[in-house]
Structure formats: structure tokens, C-alpha cells
């Protein structure tokens with residue numbers, strides 16, 4: 001699992017901007033900058049970010065003739081500069097267990113990401129416990145058990161419809177008793193009833209703090225990178241209902257090249273701890289801003 005497969009991906013930004021032109025150098029004028037800005041907006045970067053990136057590209061270059069490769073390098077450098085501060089692996093703390101609450105809408109890839117994270121930590125020699133906190137979705141619990149088996153990690157479950165907070169409490173008790181390094185807690189992602197979800201998440205936090213006042217140590221928001229601008233509103237919503245400390249961006253292996261990541265980094269500055277590059281257990285990679293920028297620019 002490293003870079004997304006270039007073959008099936010959409011053409012990068014530069015080839016969409018330049019087309020098939022074989023002109024060696026082109027005038028960087030208002031028209032070209034306007035096209036660039038529009039292209040960045042259609043690539044989900046959002047208006048503010050697109051405007052700023054375009055202005056920075058123009059600076060010192062406006063009115064000059066620029067080659068395709070110069071433009072490509074300038075754009076990639078500009079994007080990588082925005083992304084560099086957010087490229088940070090999940091911080092590990094000395095607390096045992098480190099409690100990681102995982103939130104996000106259904107379908108974003110929460111279950112899969114928890115399975116992948118569990119496998120990665122296990123491979124790094126850490127002992128992990130998973131709590132299947134989405135007790136209302138039997139399928140999610142089953143799926144998590146499959147992932148737990150694959151990763152060789154115990155998955156704590158509770159009967160369908162039972163209180164997720166009490167499961168989280170029991171899971172933390174078990175993780176503490178076992179001396180586990182990490183506890184990953186899955187949560188429900190029903191945004192249809194935001195008030196319910198907010199109460200459910202705050203109750204989980206309240207209850208686990210009875211066992212460990214410093215928990216949760218991370219609150220990971222899992223976002224599907226193919227949802228484009230939708231990801232922005234999901235961050236806004238989840239930041240209101242949970243103390244989101246970092247992001248995992250999934251499905252970056254598909255045709256979407258994840259321009260929305262640039263908008264997210266620029267707007268919220270939340271760390272991107274990892275990216276999902278497929279449905280297999282090892283398809284989770286650290287976020288590499290340079291590689292990402294090059295793939296996006298094309």
C-alpha cells in the first residue's frame with residue numbers, strides 16, 4: 001500500500017489545465033490563472049484555498065512564460081506546503097491503555113480503519129482491544145469481529161441495542177486489567193439524529209472518564225475522501241459533537257484524488273494521521289504531503 005494506482009485515476013490537475021497542448025511555454029496571464037483557480041475549485045479545494053493557491057502561483061511569475069513542468073512543480077510545492085503541517089502520525093502516549101475513540105458517519109470506513117489500525121499496532125508489538133460501540137448496527141459489530149480475527153485482536157461486543165457507554169466502560173476495564181496498550185472504540189455514525197448521537201458520544205466520554213480521567217486520548221474522525229465537499233461539513237458537524245483530535249481519510253485509492261484534503265488542511269488544520277488506500281488490512285498508510293501533492297497535480 002503506497003501511492004494510489006495512477007492508471008485508473010482521473011488525469012491530474014496539470015493535464016486538465018494544459019490539455020494536449022505541446023507548446024513549450026505558456027503565458028501566465030489572467031486567463032490562465034482564472035482557469036487554474038476554477039480547476040482547483042472543481043477539484044474540491046474550496047474557493048478560499050483555490051484563490052490563495054492561485055495567487056501564490058502568480059506571485060513573481062505573472063506575465064512570464066512558464067513551462068508545464070515549472071507550473072507542475074510550483075503547484076505541487078504550494079499544495080505540499082499547505083499539507084505538511086497536518087501530516088502527523090497518531091501520537092502515542094505513555095498512558096496504558098491509550099483510549100482512541102473513532103467517530104464518523106456510517107460508510108466512511110470506520111470499521112475498516114479500526115481493523116487496519118489494530119493490525120498495525122499489533123504488528124508494532126502493541127496489545128490492542130477493540131470495543132464494538134456501534135451497538136445498534138448488528139452488521140457493524142459482525143464486521144468488526146471479522147476484522148478483529150484478521151488482526152488477532154479481541155473485540156468486545158454487547159447485545160444489539162444495549163448502551164454503548166456501558167460497553168465502553170467494560171472494554172476499558174478489560175483493557176486495563178489485561179494491561180493493553182491501546183483501546184479502540186467504534187461508535188455509531190447516524191447523523192440523522194444529531195442530538196442522539198451527541199448524547200451518545202458524550203455519555204461514552206463521561207463514563208470512560210470515571211475509569212480514566214485523561215481518556216479518550218484521541219478522537220479520530222474517519223472521512224471518506226470521495227465525498228468531496230461533504231467531508232468539510234462532516235468535520236464541522238463532528239467538531240460540534242465530539243472533541244475531534246485528528247483525521248483518517250479513506251478511499252484515496254479510487255478515482256478521487258482528494259483535493260478536499262487541501263481544503264480540510266487549510267480550513268481546520270487537524271492532523272491527518274493516516275490514509276486508507278484499499279479494503280485490505282494493510283491498506284492504511286501514513287499521509288505523505290509530497291507524494292499526495294504530486295499525485296493530485298499529476
Ligand code: GDP
Nearest residue numbers: 106107108109110111112250251276277278279
Ligand atoms: P463504516 O460504516 O464507517 O464502519 O464503514 P466500513 O468500514 O464498513 O466501510 C464502508 C465501505 O468502504 C466498505 O465496503 C469498505 O470495504 C470500504 N472502504 C473502507 N476504507 C476503504 C479504503 O480506504 N478504500 C476503499 N477502496 N474502500 C474502503
